[in-house]
Amino acid sequence: MIDGNNVKELNISWLRKHIGVVGQEPVLFNTTIAENIGYGADGATESDIQEAAKEANAHDFISKLPQGYNTLVGERGAQLSGGQKQRIAIARALVRKPVILLLDEATSALDATSESKVQQALDKVSKGRTTVIVAHRLSTIRTADKIVVISNGKVVEQGTHMDLLGLRGHYHALVNAQQLNAIDEIENKNEDKSEGKVQRLGRMTRTSTGSDFSIHEDERPTVIEDIEEHQPPPVSMMRILKKNMPEWPFILIGSLGSIVMGFAMPIFGVLFGDILGVMARPDDQEVRDGTDEYSLYFVIAGVAVGIATFLQIYTYGVAGEKLTMRLRGELFESMVQQEVAWFDKKSNNSGSLCARLSGDAASVQGATGQRVGIVLQSIATIGLGVALALYYEWRLGLVTLCFTPVILVAQYLFLKSSRGETFSNQQALEKSSKIAVEAVGNIRTVASLGREQTFHELYMLELLPAHKVALRNTHIRGLVFGLARSIMFFAYSTTMYYGGQLMVEDGIPFETILKVGQTLMMGTMSIANAIGFAPNFQKGIAAASHIFHLLDRKPQIYDPPQVSERNWTPEGNVKYQQVEFFYPSRPSISVLQGLNVDVLDGQTVALVGQSGCGKSTCIQLLERFYDPVSGSVCIDEHDVSSVTMHSLRLQLGIVSQEPVLFDRTIAENIAYGDIGRTVPMSEIIEAAKKANIHNFITTLPLGYDTRLGEKGTQLSGGQKQRVAIARALIRNPRVLLLDEATSALDTESEKVVQEALDKAKVGRTCIIIAHRLSTIQDADVIFVMNHGQVAEMGTHSELLSKHGLYYKLCSMQSGPR
DSSP states (O other): BTTTTTTTGGHHHHHTTEEEOSSSOOOEEEEEEHHHHHHHHHHHHHHHHHHHHHHOOOOHHHSSSSTTGGOOOOGGGTTTTTHHOOOOOHHHTTOOSSSSEEEEEEESSSSHHHHHHHHHHHHHHHHTSEEEEOOOOGGSSSTSEEEEEEEETTEEEOOOOHHHHHHTTTHHHHHTTTOHHHHHHHHHHHEEEETTTHHHHHHHHHOOOOTOOOOOOOOOOOOOOOOOOOOOOOOOHHHHHHTTGHHHHHHHHHHHHHHHHHHHHHHHOOOOOOOOOOHTTTTTHHHHHHHHHHHHHHHHHHHHHHHHHEEEEEEEEHHHHHHHHHHHHHHHHHHHOOHHHTTTTTSSSSHHHHHHIIIIHHGGGGGGGHHHHHHHHHHHHHHHHHHHHHHHHHHHHHHTTTTTHHHHHHHHHHHHHHHHHHHHHHHHHHHHHHHHHHHTTTHHHHHTTHHHHHHHHHHHHHHHHHHHEEEEEEEEHHHHHHHHHHHHHHHHHHHHHHHHHHHHHHOOOHHHHHHHHHHHHHHHHHHHHOOOHHHHHHHHHHHHHHHHHHHOOOOSOOOOOTTTOOOOOOOOOOEEEEEEEOOTTTTOSSEEEEEEEEEOTTOOEEESSSTTSSSSHHHHHHTSSSSOOOEEETTTEEETTGGGGHHHHHHHEEEEEOOOOOBBBBBHHGGGGGSSOOOHHHHHHHHHHHHTOHHHHHHHHEEEEEBGGGGGGOOHHHHHHHHHHHHTTTOOSEEEEESSSTTTOOOOHHHOOOOOHHTTTTTSSSEEEEESGGGGGTTTTEEEEEEEEEEEEOOOHHHHHHHHHHHHHHHHOOOOO
């Protein structure tokens, strides 16, 4: 109900225009930052967009980007850190000036400093509008007018922050669970030395802006915007056929069938001329005997053509489908073997790549298979036709052949124009597919923004250029095809005219004239048929060019030569030594500047700092998604570039900030953590128990056989995160990487999962990236990163006693006391 009205009775578009939503996992579209924010409101001006970005604490980092508000964010915003994406999503919600603001963990991905700023902005913009906040981090809802505590689907408590603390019930327990009690202990110890210490700490919690930190918002790479995909060099027909060589018996049989079919029409012309000559004889018995004989010839020819047609279609069809399957497999294999930086390019988004997989591989059949058979059939027809024409009456044959160059010139002009059209169609298909995939994949966000019509218009807009080119070339195609068809009649007219003269002057039999005319007419018709298939043939050549261009590309990150795949089991010592790094798409901005980090076997190490300071980059370098510009990343004194990527990644278990699950069953998703063996169900269940997800799974009707839907949409954020944790644990990795692994969990689940992770960390190295500092208090060493370097290091208590950068981060997250 809204203002007493049932939402079911309200116009959906009108309703959503007055509601601003920021979800737990922000969805951005593969366009500029300005357009992403502008999607929040129709007719949003540049000043509106910048004002919303300022309110969301996003303007500063956007302004530092090379292209500013015109910077492409990448597919699903993949080129930005989690905090940056969240702030852009908040700006998108604010730009529409909604009456109702829905915040579903809107600040969950932000570091302490950014959260403090954004929370202040949200507090300001919440005035005068209804705001509904879903939160696990209770520090974000202290000033709420009413806090509703829900347990097992029921409201168990409600009131203000102070009211609920006074009840000492569910809410009080949640608040205590999120306290950084070590701060209290240190302050209590120092209370006698400085009576105002607690008051200063309280002021710091409310007003600190983290000025000691340099906001380093450059951790994620930007999309390479300026490089458009150029038309790849044409590929030879021979190379395409070589790819089909495993099916050479089928191709050979099909080719023989095509040749037989090509010979059929000229032979028909000869038989037709002969039988007309027989029918012109004065003796009735000779006519009867001759027609019987030639009728038998026609039957034999019909049987031969029928068998040849079957063999051509069947064998070429089998060879073509096998080629399509092979190309799709090789194309996908080549895609997944490319380095991560390759996917940062605008032209390599998921929509374009899916279009290549589905369209290009199938289009190659236009240059092989039955099209080749038809071309071969046409060559056989024209070849035998010309030979027979010259054999029976060379003068008449030469006159008729004068029309062939006209057809060949028309064919050349047509192919020249259709190649450009094919490339335009390919680009349009990839771009439109990208928009369709993005819109359908993020339909909830599209619907909440009311942008269904916008994406429809974008989709049609991408198709328009190719549509215009196709309309223009349709006239050329019609002219050429019409010429190829009409030339037969022109040639036939000339043949009959000149043949009549030869009959009168030289006494040539009329059946000879008919034979020459029929065989050459069939030849010109075959050329017309071949031209009819030219668009598919040209499209197949263009598709093959794209495919081989990608198959020939060598990944920039590859296994070292002459290193065999071996069962490498490291102890787990990790070392970053003088690591310098910038993303390939942004070489002018250095992310890591001489980073030095040592992690000993079995240690739990935490990396903390501002969003974009390089924390996630450290994990990406360890996983070898990128290689450092200088310096080294080592495991047990082995540079990660000196071992195979399979051996390396087999030793690493990772749980990312935004868990990615597949449209398979829960059991299969967990088992994907160790694909080197068949994981028994008992281990899957054990891993799920450690991740605190087993009890939930057992309540589902299908249990572990429940399909999760695309990207795991059937589960909540916390449930998806726990499945991802179970997937990481099942491979028993030597090094466990947790990139905000518990950021999406509620306080109770986080506490249970944290206990499970504490058990899982025993006996293995663990590197944790965290904004929620309550999850890393027990870490053996905490590294505070700033300017791409380590600014502070030590245990939780040691860093607090320094009253430095870490102390300020903790202060902002300490919560109410």
